[in-house]
Amino acid sequence: MLATVIHGERDVRLEEVPDPVLSTGGDAIVRVVAACVCGSDLWPYRGVTPTKEPHRIGHEFVGIVEATGSDVSTVKVGDFVIAPFYDCDGTCVNCRNGVSTSCLNGGWWGAEDQLGGFADGAQGERVRVPHADGTLVATPSVPSDELVPSLLTLADxxxxxxxxxxxxxxxxxxxxxxxxxxxxxxxxxxxxxxxxxxxxxxxxxxxxxxxxxxxxxxxxxxxxxxxxxxxxxxxxxxxxxxxxxxxxxxxxxxxxxxxxxxxxxxxxxxxxxxxxxxxxxxxxxxxxxxxxxxGVASVRSYVEELLPEVLSRQINPGRVFDLQLPLAEVAEAYAAMDERRAIKVLLRP
Amino acid sequence: MLATVIHGERDVRLEEVPDPVLSTGGDAIVRVVAACVCGSDLWPYRGVTPTKEPHRIGHEFVGIVEATGSDVSTVKVGDFVIAPFYDCDGTCVNCRNGVSTSCLNGGWWGAEDQLGGFADGAQGERVRVPHADGTLVATPSVPSDELVPSLLTLADxxxxxxxxxxxxxxxxxxxxxxxxxxxxxxxxxxxxxxxxxxxxxxxxxxxxxxxxxxxxxxxxxxxxxxxxxxxxxxxxxxxxxxxxxxxxxxxxxxxxxxxxxxxxxxxxxxxxxxxxxxxxxxxxxxxxxxxxxxGVASVRSYVEELLPEVLSRQINPGRVFDLQLPLAEVAEAYAAMDERRAIKVLLRP
CATH class of the missing domain: 3.40.50.720 (NAD(P)-binding Rossmann-like Domain)
Known part of the structure; x- marks a missing residue:
């Protein structure tokens, strides 16, 4: 599949990478419907935080579940799901305290998870999601396309x-x-x-x-x-x-x-x-x-509160996206945000 | 009258100082019934914060009102009063927000007030209280002596x-x-x-x-x-x-x-x-x-909540005083706290 890899300062490329595969009972594969570029992605892009070796990037996405491990019970193939900018089990003491960014078993996109599997970066075609039950929130039905930007903001x-x-x-x-x-x-x-x-x-x-x-x-x-x-x-x-x-x-x-x-x-x-x-x-x-x-926002813990207002159009946070580009133009997406030509760029694989 | 003056490291003395006099309509003179030594008084005592010139010290006291300015309406001569470790008008925006330590017109004991009068240090026989209405809280009646230590803790x-x-x-x-x-x-x-x-x-x-x-x-x-x-x-x-x-x-x-x-x-x-x-x-x-x-505790703002529980003996914070001395032995009071022979020392003029 194709996914974004950052190689260094102002050097992000869409590249062929291995397809994700289920490796634990609790994981899922999600086909990305929309991802985006975060202000914090600009730190490595600008070289403020150095990129020591090329790695996957992107941590905000929504998508459709394509496959689930045998232990997954809260989402199923075909569901439209929102993923927070991290993965979490939803059951540890920190998750129960509402601080899911401090999940004892959680991790970050574009990195190995604690069980040795790989959680893909979000700026790509597919993502393997460890702890699918704790991490993903499915919408009641597949939403209409114009709701996608606002749903995506719930990821971060x-x-x-x-x-x-x-x-x-x-x-x-x-x-x-x-x-x-x-x-x-x-x-x-x-x-x-x-x-x-x-x-x-x-x-x-x-x-x-x-x-x-x-x-x-x-x-x-x-x-x-x-x-x-x-x-x-x-x-x-x-x-x-x-x-x-x-x-x-x-x-x-x-x-x-x-x-x-x-x-x-x-x-x-x-x-x-x-x-x-x-x-x-x-x-x-x-x-x-x-x-x-x-601190690091425990956005997963807020999805249940905010999602109904997005679905009912009471709030329209997707308004922050003032540029949409195909994933193929990810380099331009970074440049547009870096140069402040866009507030936030939405990417569609 | 007699009051405590700090001259330098490990040098506190009870000295003859001018009697306080009313100088604005809103002030009061309080005869000190009990004062005490604070952990923060030990910083200058130990020389951690240097004493550039001799000055009055002490910021916790309870006492009996001896005189009031013509504008004072909430306390009267003969009242037993609790003073917080600062003076405040009780009416400015910060006082109304419950942050009376940031009173726009307030000040500290042992220093000139904002109107040019002097607010005596608490470790003495009498204290002139600027903003008596905003600062002092009178108890419903003169309390029995065994309640004095707990009432004094409401000062700080x-x-x-x-x-x-x-x-x-x-x-x-x-x-x-x-x-x-x-x-x-x-x-x-x-x-x-x-x-x-x-x-x-x-x-x-x-x-x-x-x-x-x-x-x-x-x-x-x-x-x-x-x-x-x-x-x-x-x-x-x-x-x-x-x-x-x-x-x-x-x-x-x-x-x-x-x-x-x-x-x-x-x-x-x-x-x-x-x-x-x-x-x-x-x-x-x-x-x-x-x-x-x-931060600096707005203790004045808490007196109304805590006082009833002290008066009814539901709480007995005065238990922190494990040594009582006459004001004449103020130097020994400091030494006892400095050497951790006492948790907190109560002084009676």
Missing amino acids: VMGTGHHAAVSAGVEPGSTVVVVGDGAVGLCAILASKRLGASRIVAMSRHADRQAVAREFGATDIIEARGDEGVAAVKALFDGVGADYVLECVGTQESMDQAIRSARPGGMVGYVGVPNGGAELPIRTLFGTNVGVNG | VMGTGHHAAVSAGVEPGSTVVVVGDGAVGLCAILASKRLGASRIVAMSRHADRQAVAREFGATDIIEARGDEGVAAVKALFDGVGADYVLECVGTQESMDQAIRSARPGGMVGYVGVPNGGAELPIRTLFGTNVGVNG
């Missing part, structure tokens, strides 16, 4: 934006600032709106992203950054800052912006993968009682 | 232990580890018990403190620290750690212990004043979804 960005909001504790009537206007930041706006925030500020300098932010529920847009951005936030909120700030970038600059935008006693929910040496200024946090909560 | 340590538990989110049925067996740590155990924790681990190596910990609700004691301590905690909780960990020390070592003792998705509530360069390991926090929340 919508669940991750939701995790930022939930980790911060966004509640009805609260005020929220979202730092980061990528797909995750935009989804964090949508998540905050769903959770009842009364005022949502998008920190964004890009007209196209501001438009989506408004559609998703942003009530205010702030283009300024740094001291000026913090001052603009405080001016909106009694001079002290917002109740909750959602950090969806992962740089030192964005984390500082987030912490300084929270009011005393506020909370930063963060989901930006800490890139480089992002540090938390503990004395500032202590003095202002600003908390920091978040 | 009980409220601070409660803040650790509330910041972490301790809830009925949850599991808690408390790092630190000083007065605040012990009160954090009591607070967790009140909030319904089903299992509470005290990290303690001192038999006297272990005994109080048990009285306050600890179900388990762990003496080990570092890797061994973390392993012992994990062994108690499904191999993954506790739901909530309360950090009540403020060193890098104690914060590391706390973070590593929390299960994935858990929360560290911290109230130990960060001493030196305590850092938060953001990549570990991100990977495990362990959050960190807390």
